[in-house]
Amino acid sequence: MIQQDIFRGEKVRLVAVDVEKMADLFVHAGRDSEFSRLLDTSPARLHSRQATKKWMEEEFLEVKPKAFPFMIHTLEEDNPIGDIGLYVTEWTHRDAFVGIGIVNGYQGRGYGTDAMRLALHYAFTELNLARVTLNVFEYNPRAIRSYEKAGFKVEGRQRGFINREGKRYDLIYMGILCDEWMGIHTDNQG
Numbered sequence: 001m002i003q004q005d006i007f008r009g010e011k012v013r014l015v016a017v018d019v020e021k022m023a024d025l026f027v028h029a030g031r032d033s034e035f036s037r038l039l040d041t042s043p044a045r046l047h048s049r050q051a052t053k054k055w056m057e058e059e060f061l062e063v064k065p066k067a068f069p070f071m072i073h074t075l076e077e078d079n080p081i082g083d084i085g086l087y088v089t090e091w092t093h094r095d096a097f098v099g100i101g102i103v104n105g106y107q108g109r110g111y112g113t114d115a116m117r118l119a120l121h122y123a124f125t126e127l128n129l130a131r132v133t134l135n136v137f138e139y140n141p142r143a144i145r146s147y148e149k150a151g152f153k154v155e156g157r158q159r160g161f162i163n164r165e166g167k168r169y170d171l172i173y174m175g176i177l178c179d180e181w182m183g184i185h186t187d188n189q190g
């Protein structure tokens with residue numbers, strides 16, 4: 001059976017990137033160093049709205065055949081709460097990387113898991129991918145649980161990858177195969 005709206009989940013919907021809205025969202029979110037530290041390996045830093053908007057224009061306005069970025073909106077209030085994107089690393093092998101960011105205040109409420117389920121459905125049924133991978137910092141157990149709920153499995157780790165406040169943390173690699181996702185999807189349908 002064909003899913004009616006592949007961009008609408010139980011809690012969120014995926015929408016096209018609106019650079020103005022996304023710049024506002026990420027400038028506000030970027031004021032919180034915790035958000036920056038969960039999203040990126042770079043040192044936490046503040047960016048102006050103009051600099052953020054310029055970066056996003058360069059990143060998202062030009063259509064790239066291997067990039068499938070989306071903003072995440074709540075269904076209830078239609079609030080933008082983050083972004084998720086699939087980035088094909090190898091069309092030949094049908095492999096992609098997925099990245100997600102949910103702003104504080106919306107984390108831990110199931111929005112990220114719902115958005116990830118939508119992205120995986122899109123990856124495996126629309127893009128015909130065979131696997132999707134991601135990485136996550138060891139100090140983000142909430143995200144790890146969310147990824148496991150969506151079906152990802154730990155595939156490895158790079159020990160002592162990142163330094164935060166004088167302590168080294170591992171970078172964890174996770175992945176899901178289309179067959180695994182289909183098994184979960186079929187089990188939930190029936």
